[in-house]
Amino acid sequence: MLNIAIPTGRMLEVCIPVLAQMGLPCTKLESPGRSLVITEKNCRYLLAKPMDVPAYVHYGAADLALAGSDVLMERRVPLVELADTGTGRCRLVIAGPDSIASRFAGIGSRLSGLRVATKYPAITDSFFNSRNIGMKIIHMHGSVELAPLLGISDCILDIVQSGETLRVNGLRILQEVAHVSMRIVANRKFTQTNWEMISRMIDSLQPWKGRRYHDDKH
């Protein structure tokens, strides 16, 4: 039985075509209902909160998983990253109102003391620390765009796809942090004993393999 952790929510829809490309059965995943464990032929899918997916693989409950690179960056769990599927593409950005845009245009010291609302405290800490910018992280679990609107933060660090949510809430992109896409990950033990199976599945993704968001022109 192959145990595969996949993220719930809107990322589930992104996962299904990838799993199908890998030759895995995924009919039942199209209507999972409230089940968190779905068994189909020789696969057991574990439906987990996106941020929890790496832990399931790390502890060996799942052999393989699909996870966003934003989640992998944030959680920093040591896993084997097998391939970039090229799907689920978006960007991690710092966004804020026009009023603070000038601070980002200038030298780093003007950013000192910045208050950043985010669902990604580890990435935020690493990004600003690597630039020697002292700031305050405001850890939130959703709707981070509200924070600058209500004066809780100066800006946000979040994922953005079309940018529409930012526009509606009076925010704009101030700086790009990273490109995000869906990755296939596995635990180290599984890769040591099932490499042939893994190779077959990854090779079936050939059209996407190695293709990165930043290779494309937008």
Add this chain to the structure above:
Amino acid sequence: MTGLPSGFKSISGDCAARIERGRQIFFDVFGAYGYRVLLPSTLQLFGSCWDRLSPRIRSRMLSVNAPSGETCCLRPDLTLAAVEHMSSNHSPEERPLRICYGDRVFRIPTQPDFDVENFQLGAELLGWEGQGADVELLTLLLHSLDALEVKNSFVVIGDVTILETLLQEVPPQTASALRDTLGMQSFSSYREILSRAPISEALRAPLRALPSLRGGPDALETAAGILPPGCPLEGIGSLLRALNFAGYEKRVFVDLSLTRELDYYSGPIFEIFSEGQGKPVGGGGRYDGLLSSFGIIGQATGFSLNLDQILEKAPDPGGEKMCVMAWSGSLSPENAMLCAKYFSDRDIPLEMSWVKQRSRSVDLARHRGYRWWTDLSDDRVYDLLDNSSWLKSEFPPEGVPHA
């Protein structure tokens, strides 16, 4: 309020008994082959560790000040502590040195773990100039995994010199990036960096194939056809042959792209896996370079096992051996201790009960899960399961487990 900082732990009860039992089994296996137990200091000089550990481990070191004012750290790695001790406390004539240990290491945890302290078992063989050290250590490692009843354990062997040989002709910046991505096991990034690297196709092809060169012994044959001549495959080959000869062919695999988080390795390396664990439960390898940094010329090889991880999935040893609750009753304490000696002389573990009332002592025995109870002032042992009793001289009855 626990009195302990977050991430630290005091261990008691069954868990402590299991750890102690694990340590003892491990020491027995290695002790039988001349390995001596080392009890290293909990504190090490910060600078000494900093110079010899990889950036990834350095960032996880816990610094403290010694009373002398020296900056120290809580021991982040037992191999380092062992080599440091051996280099300064043993003369060259005493080599090779064989040591084993079972102790705590302290590292700032990475997600999703929270434990700062972890128990490690390990063994080191230092200063051996001939062949056989790697085989000896790996064979005893597999013995110890069996003795510890680690289910479905296996070892994956690699060699850090293979990657280094392939990277010799690669520009330093690219080589460093490839080394890092392989270390992080990020194969998609590795492939991407490789695809853009300013190197010839003759150099790119073996590097591209490297992560796929893994599996059983046939992976080495495949590698011989792909990797350029001069790639040091013989080290792994001879190890595989020796372990196959010892009957471990189904428990030994090869991964030519294997790297270790500790970057002081300089030859064959290995990782250990077991049932129910996605991550390695241990690892080790050759670290001749580390040894020479302490002024010792020669070979060194060692490994460590994460005892906490192993015990998570280990079978229950069947509870503590202590099996009889012995009530002092009307006896004076000194007489009660004298009567209790009857049991300890026969290797029957017991716990003394000093309460006044007999019924309270029986209740306490039941509450604590004891099957057997005795009044030290008479000659019978009572079975609390069915209220039957046995003469002390006939106790324990045949076929009845102690616990």
